[in-house]
Amino acid sequence: xxxxxxxxRILTMxxxxxxxxxxxxxxxxxxxxxxxxxxxxxxxxxxxxxxxxKVLMPGLVEGHSHAMEGTFWRYAYVGYFDxxxxxxxxxxxxxxxxxVIARLREAAAGLADPATPLSAWSLDPIYFGERRVSRExxxxxxxxxxxxxxxxxxxxxxxNTKALELAGLLxxxxxxxxxxxxxDGLPTGELKGPDPMMMASAHVGFDREVLAADELGLRYFxxxxxxxxxxxxxxxxxxLPDDAVAxxxxxxxxxxxxxxxxxxxxxxxxxxxxxxxRALALRAKSxxxxxxxxxxxxxxxxxxxxxxxxxxxxxxxxxxxxxxxIPPETLREAYRLALAHGVQVHTHTNGDEATELVLDCVExxxxxxxxxxxxxxxxxxxxxxxxxxxxxxxxxxxxxxxPNHHYYWGDQHYAMTVGPxxxxxxxxxxxALAAGVPFAIHSDAPVTPLGPLFTAWCAINRRTASGxxxxxxxxxxxxxxxxxxxxxxxxxxxxDGEVGSIECGKRADFAVLEDDPLQIGPERLKDVRVWGTVxxxxxxxxxxx
Amino acid sequence: xxxxxxxxVIGGYLGAGKTxxxxxxxxxxxxxxxxxxVNDFGALPIDADLIEGREGDTLAIAGGCVCxxxxxxxxxxxxxxxxxxxxxxxxxIEASGVALPAAVAAAATLVPGFxxxxxxxxxxxxxxxxxxxxxxxxxxxxxxxxxxxLILLTKPDLVDTSERAATRGCLEQxxxxxxxxxxxxxxDVLLGPGSGRSRHAFxxxxxxxxxxxxxxxxxxGVDVERLALALTDPxxxxxxxxxxxxxxxxxxxxxxVVGRRSEVxxxxxxxxxxxxxxxxxxxxxxxxxxxxxx
Numbered sequence: 001x002x003x004x005x006x007x008x009r010i011l012t013m014x015x016x017x018x019x020x021x022x023x024x025x026x027x028x029x030x031x032x033x034x035x036x037x038x039x040x041x042x043x044x045x046x047x048x049x050x051x052x053x054k055v056l057m058p059g060l061v062e063g064h065s066h067a068m069e070g071t072f073w074r075y076a077y078v079g080y081f082d083x084x085x086x087x088x089x090x091x092x093x094x095x096x097x098x099x100v101i102a103r104l105r106e107a108a109a110g111l112a113d114p115a116t117p118l119s120a121w122s123l124d125p126i127y128f129g130e131r132r133v134s135r136e137x138x139x140x141x142x143x144x145x146x147x148x149x150x151x152x153x154x155x156x157x158x159x160n161t162k163a164l165e166l167a168g169l170l171x172x173x174x175x176x177x178x179x180x181x182x183x184d185g186l187p188t189g190e191l192k193g194p195d196p197m198m199m200a201s202a203h204v205g206f207d208r209e210v211l212a213a214d215e216l217g218l219r220y221f222x223x224x225x226x227x228x229x230x231x232x233x234x235x236x237x238x239x240l241p242d243d244a245v246a247x248x249x250x251x252x253x254x255x256x257x258x259x260x261x262x263x264x265x266x267x268x269x270x271x272x273x274x275x276x277x278r279a280l281a282l283r284a285k286s287x288x289x290x291x292x293x294x295x296x297x298x299x300x301x302x303x304x305x306x307x308x309x310x311x312x313x314x315x316x317x318x319x320x321x322x323x324x325x326i327p328p329e330t331l332r333e334a335y336r337l338a339l340a341h342g343v344q345v346h347t348h349t350n351g352d353e354a355t356e357l358v359l360d361c362v363e364x365x366x367x368x369x370x371x372x373x374x375x376x377x378x379x380x381x382x383x384x385x386x387x388x389x390x391x392x393x394x395x396x397x398x399x400x401x402x403p404n405h406h407y408y409w410g411d412q413h414y415a416m417t418v419g420p421x422x423x424x425x426x427x428x429x430x431x432a433l434a435a436g437v438p439f440a441i442h443s444d445a446p447v448t449p450l451g452p453l454f455t456a457w458c459a460i461n462r463r464t465a466s467g468x469x470x471x472x473x474x475x476x477x478x479x480x481x482x483x484x485x486x487x488x489x490x491x492x493x494x495x496d497g498e499v500g501s502i503e504c505g506k507r508a509d510f511a512v513l514e515d516d517p518l519q520i521g522p523e524r525l526k527d528v529r530v531w532g533t534v535x536x537x538x539x540x541x542x543x544x545x
Numbered sequence: 546x547x548x549x550x551x552x553x554v555i556g557g558y559l560g561a562g563k564t565x566x567x568x569x570x571x572x573x574x575x576x577x578x579x580x581x582x583v584n585d586f587g588a589l590p591i592d593a594d595l596i597e598g599r600e601g602d603t604l605a606i607a608g609g610c611v612c613x614x615x616x617x618x619x620x621x622x623x624x625x626x627x628x629x630x631x632x633x634x635x636x637x638i639e640a641s642g643v644a645l646p647a648a649v650a651a652a653a654t655l656v657p658g659f660x661x662x663x664x665x666x667x668x669x670x671x672x673x674x675x676x677x678x679x680x681x682x683x684x685x686x687x688x689x690x691x692x693x694x695l696i697l698l699t700k701p702d703l704v705d706t707s708e709r710a711a712t713r714g715c716l717e718q719x720x721x722x723x724x725x726x727x728x729x730x731x732x733d734v735l736l737g738p739g740s741g742r743s744r745h746a747f748x749x750x751x752x753x754x755x756x757x758x759x760x761x762x763x764x765x766g767v768d769v770e771r772l773a774l775a776l777t778d779p780x781x782x783x784x785x786x787x788x789x790x791x792x793x794x795x796x797x798x799x800x801x802v803v804g805r806r807s808e809v810x811x812x813x814x815x816x817x818x819x820x821x822x823x824x825x826x827x828x829x830x831x832x833x834x835x836x837x838x839x
Contacts, residue, residue, distance in 0.1 A: 168657045176651045195652035198620035324643040
């Protein structure tokens with residue numbers, strides 16, 4: 001029997017029928033959207049009015065996040081901005097080093113065993129002026145216990161003296177560009193980049209295995225999705241070993257698991273045919289709520305870490321160019337084989353030189369192995385210029401831009417990394433739209449918080465944390481942004497035929513909202529209250545998550 | 546001396562011959578227990594006839610050598626190598642084609658139990674100049690070459706004499722350049738003078754016809770730092786030097802030279818007063834070196 005939900009307003013994203021008052025659902029799918037009278041024509045139904053005062057949208061689609069955001073919530077949050085945890089509690093931002101220490105002390109008080117390390121995340125000392133966080137700072141929260149605090153970027157780990165001792169780094173003569181030394185010749189406690197971080201990470205509770213495949217984290221991530229109206233989320237880069245896949249399949253198949261996870265396979269020690277074979281084998285294991293088979297490649301590093309590859313004239317502060325994370329030949333071969341075998345590839349680029357290289361490699365591979373609907377997608381792609389978007393269009397590529405970056409680091413991009421002109425055209429949604437490149441926008445959670453409505457607000461307003469508007473000309477309107485966080489992201493995942501709009505035949509996935517995103521005004525879109533979600537016709541109130 | 550297991554980083558772009566060199570070194574290890582870490586995408590690139598067994602990611606190689614792959618976790622791989630019993634005599638790290646070798650070396654020496662033993666960068670005689678001019682790769686190739694203590698010019702037989710000379714001319718601004726056809730360079734040059742099971746002793750003269758060794762013994766106390774710098778003078782023809790020497794104060798120190806780079810560290814034990822230098826036959830200036838020490 002059909003269930004017909006009445007709503008205050010239904011924003012369908014179906015241009016033929018953009019609004020409706022009712023939606024009929026059966027067997028996890030949408031029978032139709034329209035008026036009660038129209039839907040009653042489908043036969044016997046039960047009218048459900050629980051959403052009569054709510055606004056329904058298609059379930060939001062996060063095109064680039066990491067299920068690891070759920071994992072991080074088992075650690076203490078010390079970020080500068082307020083942030084909601086999976087239980088719905090909003091942790092106020094820590095606005096000074098003293099507040100960070102106070103938060104760490106509080107968390108330490110909850111640990112019975114003095115040998116248990118204390119782990120915290122999302123530190124962003126960029127907001128504390130020139131002063132760096134030191135091991136002495138963290139020692140104030142505990143000298144006997146190892147303490148590690150991961151930065152918001154994920155690329156720096158601050159540790160206390162005990163953690164340095166355990167890592168074998170509390171000695172003179174340490175010589176590494178990622179390990180600054182104090183006046184005493186000993187490391188200050190800041191560990192930058194993967195190798196220095198890896199020296200201490202296991203000692204401060206950032207265990208590699210836990211971060212790679214964490215059942216509790218996946219469950220927490222599902223709760224966060226409900227709170228943010230998300231019914232489909234891409235987990236963008238997972239090594240996907242067999243045991244992790246088995247765990248994810250089991251958890252996602254539970255009746256109570258509220259989201260569809262699209263987990264991308266990251267290249268590591270796999271190349272060429274082996275990578276493609278693995279992707280195809282994973283694809284065959286896909287279920288409705290765990291989609292596998294897309295490959296993720298990483299071409300360069302990050303802009304704020306100065307490891308992104310930039311074209312002329314390079315970094316604004318004169319830093320040397322960044323690093324290639326994969327040799328061009330390896331990229332080219334991966335694209336060739338993926339096109340030949342019908343495996344979709346998403347590629348991380350940040351700098352415009354990395355984007356140019358990927359365009360060249362994809363163009364060459366396409367000449368050998370045309371695949372009209374490949375939808376190879378750029379991830380981040382923050383510095384692409386208009387000519388590059390035109391090439392993307394010509395090659396049939398998609399892009400997933402990162403507007404949250406403007407808000408959190410736009411001021412630093414303006415002043416330090418890429419300078420004013422390029423900072424204003426970073427993540428240029430309007431250019432993507434004008435060029436006709438299918439695009440999505442993303443949070444890269446846990447780098448920034450999961451929340452497509454906030455991401456949409458960032459793309460609409462292009463405001464930085466200090467209030468500066470970065471790139472008036474690249475703003476998009478609310479309707480476009482809402483389409484982008486639903487159908488736009490679904491398209492990049494090849495799921496636009498299943499999700500992303502409320503129309504007959506699609507999955508019964510809804511974001512259930514207290515406020516109307518088309519009424520609240522572009523300035524306040526981020527304040528839209530989320531009641532919860534409907535996923536595959538299953539109802540998930542946020543307050544029950 | 547217990548500086549730790551010496552680590553040599555082998556850098557260079559894809560196709561430069563890193564894998565060929567590693568296989569050559571494993572084949573010619575002659576009693577040295579080598580451990581090799583590789584970080585290129587794909588299967589372990591070791592010649593099948595050298596492999597004696599496999600456990601997980603680790604291959605057992607003839608002569609007590611081992612080879613493992615590391616993904617993004619070099620530190621874990623190093624800790625695993627450090628924990629092996631018996632400990633290897635020398636660790637080779639094959640850097641990925643786009644890695645900066647000095648960054649790999651810096652990471653390797655973070656882990657207790659390892660000591661930097663220089664960087665060897667391979668350059669493919671056929672392609673290195675083209676790659677250095679490539680719009681995407683040029684700066685990466687140049688940064689790799691800048692990190693080198695020694696540069697091995699691989700596949701020199703595939704280019705004609707004038708092209709080889711031109712390429713050598715370009716490379717010599719970065720470091721001493723050696724021809725290495727199919728990886729054929731003596732172990733002592735690449736890995737430093739040392740012998741088999743005991744890192745405490747020095748090998749005898751190298752047996753390769755293209756190279757010679759100068760050995761100095763019973764040396765008096767010197768300013769070791771100053772000597773180390775002096776030995777990097779290209780005019781002396783030193784490719785590799787290693788010694789345990791007394792400071793004038795009597796303290797024992799380890800001196801190492803790889804091409805134009807030198808390093809001096811404290812020696813914890815061992816008979817001091819010895820220095821061994823290796824260079825190309827006919828270019829090693831034995832007397833000039835001797836006069837620096839005496």
